[in-house]
Amino acid sequence: MALLDRSAWYDLARTTEWTPTYITADELFPPEMSGGEGIPDEVWATYDEPYKVTYREYVDVQRQKDAGAYSVKAALERNDLYNKADAGWISILKEHYAAVALVEYGAALQESRFVRWSKAPGMRNMATFGMLDEMRHGQIQLFFPHEYINKDRQFDWSHQTMWTNNWVALGARHYFDDIMMTRDAVETSIYANFAFETGFTNLQFIGLSGDAANAGDFTFSKLIQSIQSDEARHAQLGTPLLQMLIENGQVAKAQNHIDVSFWRSYRLFTILSGIPMDYYVPLDVRESSFKEFMQEWIVTQFIKSIEDLGLKKPWYWDIFMRDLDEHHHGQHLGTYSWRPTLWWNPAAGVSPEERDWLEEKYPGWNDTFGKVWDVMIDNFATGRDEKTIPGTLPMVCNVSQLPIVGTPGRSLHDNTLVHEGRKYHFASEVDKWIFEQDPERYKHHKNLIDRFLGGDIQPANLEGTLEYMGLGTISEGGVDAHNYLWVDAYKKRLVPAS
Amino acid sequence: MALFPISSKFDGDFVLKLVPVDTENTIDEVAAAAAEHSVGIHVPDQPGKVIRARAQGSNQPFPRDMRLADTGLEPTDTVEFYFSEA
Numbered sequence: 001m002a003l004l005d006r007s008a009w010y011d012l013a014r015t016t017e018w019t020p021t022y023i024t025a026d027e028l029f030p031p032e033m034s035g036g037e038g039i040p041d042e043v044w045a046t047y048d049e050p051y052k053v054t055y056r057e058y059v060d061v062q063r064q065k066d067a068g069a070y071s072v073k074a075a076l077e078r079n080d081l082y083n084k085a086d087a088g089w090i091s092i093l094k095e096h097y098a099a100v101a102l103v104e105y106g107a108a109l110q111e112s113r114f115v116r117w118s119k120a121p122g123m124r125n126m127a128t129f130g131m132l133d134e135m136r137h138g139q140i141q142l143f144f145p146h147e148y149i150n151k152d153r154q155f156d157w158s159h160q161t162m163w164t165n166n167w168v169a170l171g172a173r174h175y176f177d178d179i180m181m182t183r184d185a186v187e188t189s190i191y192a193n194f195a196f197e198t199g200f201t202n203l204q205f206i207g208l209s210g211d212a213a214n215a216g217d218f219t220f221s222k223l224i225q226s227i228q229s230d231e232a233r234h235a236q237l238g239t240p241l242l243q244m245l246i247e248n249g250q251v252a253k254a255q256n257h258i259d260v261s262f263w264r265s266y267r268l269f270t271i272l273s274g275i276p277m278d279y280y281v282p283l284d285v286r287e288s289s290f291k292e293f294m295q296e297w298i299v300t301q302f303i304k305s306i307e308d309l310g311l312k313k314p315w316y317w318d319i320f321m322r323d324l325d326e327h328h329h330g331q332h333l334g335t336y337s338w339r340p341t342l343w344w345n346p347a348a349g350v351s352p353e354e355r356d357w358l359e360e361k362y363p364g365w366n367d368t369f370g371k372v373w374d375v376m377i378d379n380f381a382t383g384r385d386e387k388t389i390p391g392t393l394p395m396v397c398n399v400s401q402l403p404i405v406g407t408p409g410r411s412l413h414d415n416t417l418v419h420e421g422r423k424y425h426f427a428s429e430v431d432k433w434i435f436e437q438d439p440e441r442y443k444h445h446k447n448l449i450d451r452f453l454g455g456d457i458q459p460a461n462l463e464g465t466l467e468y469m470g471l472g473t474i475s476e477g478g479v480d481a482h483n484y485l486w487v488d489a490y491k492k493r494l495v496p497a498s
Numbered sequence: 499m500a501l502f503p504i505s506s507k508f509d510g511d512f513v514l515k516l517v518p519v520d521t522e523n524t525i526d527e528v529a530a531a532a533a534e535h536s537v538g539i540h541v542p543d544q545p546g547k548v549i550r551a552r553a554q555g556s557n558q559p560f561p562r563d564m565r566l567a568d569t570g571l572e573p574t575d576t577v578e579f580y581f582s583e584a
Contacts (some may be wrong), residue, residue, distance in 0.1 A: 395514035
């Protein structure tokens with residue numbers, strides 16, 4: 001059967017629109033679900049997605065992508081990557097799958113809301129494919145780690161994490177609920193598709209892909225390349241909406257959406273990408289530092305895309321640039337120190353050679369974060385095990401839900417706010433500013449410390465907290481990825497010369 | 499007597515830590531409780547020195563024998579701890 005050329009029918013099919021007669025336009029597209037107040041009705045039909053695809057084309061390409069990823073997995077299963085790969089790399093897999101797989105199903109719901117509620121017919125059409133993309137991402141990122149569960153129960157977190165009260169899950173849920181699940185179609189697309197997907201998924205999915213190939217994990221490399229090829233398409237959903245806001249006198253609102261989402265995304269990715277890239281990826285296969293990846297993908301490319309639209313860098317740009325040298329180093333010290341609270345085994349990444357690399361990439365590291373590691377290493381090297389895990393909890397930010405960290409002696413600071421009689425703590429003045437943008441949105445949430453002090457966690461000690469987080473239930477918590485073998489180099493230095 | 503959580507910002511540490519103390523504790527006792535979670539864990543000891551405490555952002559340390567209840571601090575306020583000659 002002859003097929004019409006796509007260009008002959010696509011625009012007509014895409015712009016086929018509802019004409020409500022029994023209900024009002026607001027009942028068809030309720031403002032709280034659809035958003036876009038102040039955008040004239042005739043503007044929605046002008047939404048022009050930059051990436052056009054038909055269902056037939058989509059299915060054909062997606063089938064090829066799946067065939068490619070699954071066939072690489074099948075071919076390499078006998079390679080026994082789990083036992084051959086560096087333990088730091090295995091930890092990256094555990095952290096990635098658990099933090100990402102179920103969120104992909106959340107993203108499918110996000111896209112499905114666009115399919116129903118977006119007032120722009122072009123967006124509804126494109127989001128249908130985005131929804132199918134995210135279903136594929138959820139399925140494939142649950143299937144791939146499944147082969148490891150019989151070797152290591154920590155891989156079970158791939159499916160379990162988002163149902164637990166693990167502190168990393170609290171942070172991820174707070175973030176994704178904020179940007180992806182609880183806003184109208186216009187805001188969600190700017191927060192999630194434009195700021196998060198355009199900017200930050202590149203970091204994890206392209207940045208880590210090169211490291212994966214270098215580490216010999218071609219299965220993971222192929223998988224995340226396959227996923228990113230979808231992200232690159234549906235991430236573009238938000239750009240036409242930003243243009244609409246700007247062209248219809250809502251520049252300040254567009255800028256505010258970018259400023260909030262950019263910082264929230266950045267802080268979460270210090271855990272998801274920052275720590276693995278600078279500490280877990282084996283030194284001999286590391287492509288770039290987290291800061292270098294950030295400079296390439298975010299500082300250069302993403303900011304160009306913002307400025308091309310006529311928007312500005314976020315107001316906190318100087319703070320952000322300083323933070324690139326600091327925050328994820330503090331978060332690594334925190335996650336490693338409280339390693340029993342993790343579902344993966346963190347690599348310390350501070351052997352003498354690795355410290356040289358850190359000092360080269362982050363001048364001054366040895367005089368700041370390195371001094372804390374000196375104390376910890378001394379405890380490991382001299383067998384003071386009781387000193388290697390803190391006996392209390394860190395203070396946690398009421399926006400990012402991450403521990404409040406800083407550069408020792410320089411930038412550690414508690415930013416506080418009393419709102420309706422309750423005191424909130426923030427990890428930065430930007431987190432505090434985000435709270436102030438919409439206190440109604442954020443004020444009810446209780447972070448881990450609020451729950452601990454409020455009696456929600458019993459018994460109120462480290463053991464009770466671990467159980468609350470699912471450690472010891474789903475799997476055991478984290479231990480050093482390399483069984484402290486890296487400490488040997490420091491032990492030798494303690495042996496007096498004969 | 500009442501349990502009173504504070505946030506400890508110990509000089510040289512990288513993270514704020516939750517430290518449970520008591521309203522009847524003196525500042526020296528509060529400092530000792532904070533030190534238990536930082537000194538020798540993330541911060542090197544400085545034998546021979548004392549640990550002083552002040553409200554975050556303040557220049558003046560609290561008197562060492564002052565009761566926590568008399569400092570004006572609220573629960574979960576951040577207290578800065580630092581080694582001092584006296």
